[in-house]
Amino acid sequence: MSELTPASRPPRALTGGLRPISLRPSRRLALAHGTLLPVLAILAGVGLFYPVLTQPLWLLPLLLFWSLLWLSWRAQHRARKRHPDRLGFEAGQWWLQFPARGRQGADPQEAEQRTAELIGDYVVWPGLLILPFRLHHSGRRYVLVCLSDTASAEDRRRLRVWLRTRQWLRERH
Numbered sequence: 001m002s003e004l005t006p007a008s009r010p011p012r013a014l015t016g017g018l019r020p021i022s023l024r025p026s027r028r029l030a031l032a033h034g035t036l037l038p039v040l041a042i043l044a045g046v047g048l049f050y051p052v053l054t055q056p057l058w059l060l061p062l063l064l065f066w067s068l069l070w071l072s073w074r075a076q077h078r079a080r081k082r083h084p085d086r087l088g089f090e091a092g093q094w095w096l097q098f099p100a101r102g103r104q105g106a107d108p109q110e111a112e113q114r115t116a117e118l119i120g121d122y123v124v125w126p127g128l129l130i131l132p133f134r135l136h137h138s139g140r141r142y143v144l145v146c147l148s149d150t151a152s153a154e155d156r157r158r159l160r161v162w163l164r165t166r167q168w169l170r171e172r173h
Helices: 027-047 049-054 056-081 155-172
Strands: 018-022 085-088 093-098 112-118 126-135 141-147
Touching: 018 155, 027 056, 027 141, 049 056, 049 126, 093 126, 126 155
Parallel strands: none
Antiparallel strands: 018 085, 085 093, 093 112, 112 126, 126 141
């Protein structure tokens, strides 16, 4: 059995904790999504109006496109209900705290805390954070998108610095 020597241990910064970050669903993202889908539906209807009149077969792709837009809106609506309230990193483990039964602002005692693993590459910009997670309890992938209205400026700054520092340390060791 190999023993961890000080040289073989990961640096403390890689296993150290991150104070919990409070999150809320992004209104800007919901507004952009809610505006884009009707605009695409109208443009498709206007663009295919004349072809549908001359060739009624064009109605099938138009209806299929509108159905896909509706499914996209529905998926976004459901995802908005299951947005995590908090995000943290403790003892080398990420965790996401989801509101009870999809209700934002519900009693914290009823919240579900799920452990997760940060997978793949993540985006760390001042106005945008994209963190792909794999939830351990279900194995499902969850992509957390943090815009400037998702968390306080201080929380976003702490998370950006922590992620960048951790990446730099991981590349060096």
